[in-house]
Amino acid sequence: xxxxxxxxxxxxxxxxxxxxxxxxxxxxxxxxxxxxxxxxxxxxxxxxxxxxxxxxxxxxxxxxxxxxxxxxxxxxxxxxxxxxxxxxxxxxxxxxxxxxxxxxxxxxxxxxxxxxxxxxxxxxxxxxxxxxxxxxxxx
Numbered sequence: 001x002x003x004x005x006x007x008x009x010x011x012x013x014x015x016x017x018x019x020x021x022x023x024x025x026x027x028x029x030x031x032x033x034x035x036x037x038x039x040x041x042x043x044x045x046x047x048x049x050x051x052x053x054x055x056x057x058x059x060x061x062x063x064x065x066x067x068x069x070x071x072x073x074x075x076x077x078x079x080x081x082x083x084x085x086x087x088x089x090x091x092x093x094x095x096x097x098x099x100x101x102x103x104x105x106x107x108x109x110x111x112x113x114x115x116x117x118x119x120x121x122x123x124x125x126x127x128x129x130x131x132x133x134x135x136x137x138x139x
Contacts (some may be wrong), residue, residue: 087123091104
């Protein structure tokens with residue numbers, strides 16, 4: 001195995017054959033993927049705006065990642081709660097120097113729509129739980 005890794009200069013033969021078959025269709029495949037991503041972003045934006053009216057989200061200038069601003073100082077605790085509901089989103093602090101608290105969350109919508117739909121549903125359940133969490137008891 002280690003000998004092969006040091007002498008192998010390219011992809012496996014089946015991978016190369018597959019690439020040769022797909023290469024002539026690259027533009028068509030790319031166009032279909034772009035259309036799918038545009039649709040996923042639009043559907044996700046519509047759903048977020050309908051289900052979470054107090055969240056702020058803008059259409060991305062490119063790509064399929066949505067940066068959602070929550071009405072909280074730090075999205076980190078909510079992201080942990082969302083994980084317990086089976087949806088993985090990143091807190092905005094991952095994109096900030098020093099990982100300081102940030103109200104945003106990073107939401108990828110480049111998966112098949114049924115998975116994004118399930119994720120948004122679970123995100124809603126997590127948000128409802130987050131809003132029910134009582135504040136600290138003092139004295």
